[in-house]
Amino acid sequence: MIYTISALVNNQPGVVADVTAVFRDRNINFKSISCAETEEFEVSRLVITLDCESAIIKSLLEEIANLSAVSEVDTLERNDFVDRQMALIKVGFTKDTMTQVMQIFEVFRADVVSMGQETITVEITGDEDKVDGLIKMLRPHGIRSLCRTGVVALKRGDE
């Protein structure tokens, strides 16, 4: 099962290294990581997604919660939160495929951010399925570069 771990951590040197070492020590490969400042300068939010069993998640959370720089850590349940990721994708095009490529962008509401003689770079925002869907449609046209953010997630509603 895919889990999304969200933690509030001190904005100080070494925190990401300490948290990710917990995964390295258990030889666990997470899918993505994202960490940046929040509305309070001294606090960062770190989000890690990974595919693992529920027993493992429980002990990972316990170990992460024990780190001194971590003030809060939890997993987010799919129905309770809004999750988004973004990707920049550079895809090849020719005179003949241009219209088709632009139509794919339109369907996925991907915005063109840069264009060359042979490639177009677009930005897409959405949940994992949407980003994966666009990548699948563009693959036959030749993906030259792809840069994906980790996931960001907030609880739905007022909580």
Add this chain to the structure above:
Amino acid sequence: MIYTISALVNNQPGVVADVTAVFRDRNINFKSISCAETEEFEVSRLVITLDCESAIIKSLLEEIANLSAVSEVDTLERNDFVDRQMALIKVGFTKDTMTQVMQIFEVFRADVVSMGQETITVEITGDEDKVDGLIKMLRPHGIRSLCRTGVVALKRGDE
């Protein structure tokens, strides 16, 4: 100066821990980190932004390049690449401030992704200045939660 470090790394356990340990060992606090899979399953792209002096950047890059799981690492120059980040922001509103809050969203082209009785959650994509600008405008209305991705970046044009 703000630097954006982009690296291609093996998609395997421990890589993010090893790279971030380089920063921890020098007591350097980076601004953001983002790492996720690329178009090739066995390769991930890792992007770190940080504010530091040029002499430090050079030795950091050397040390990161020496890690066995890192196949490519470089800094991206501002003019050469498209950089984007995303944020989810939950902000408070009342009957009286609703219109004003919605107008701010419109100016920044922020999309509403969830709404409660007292808060609205929006998604914003852009460069750091744009995301910072929206946060500044929303702060007086009470930011309840904020989750920011790290930066993603690709070279402009066909390269």
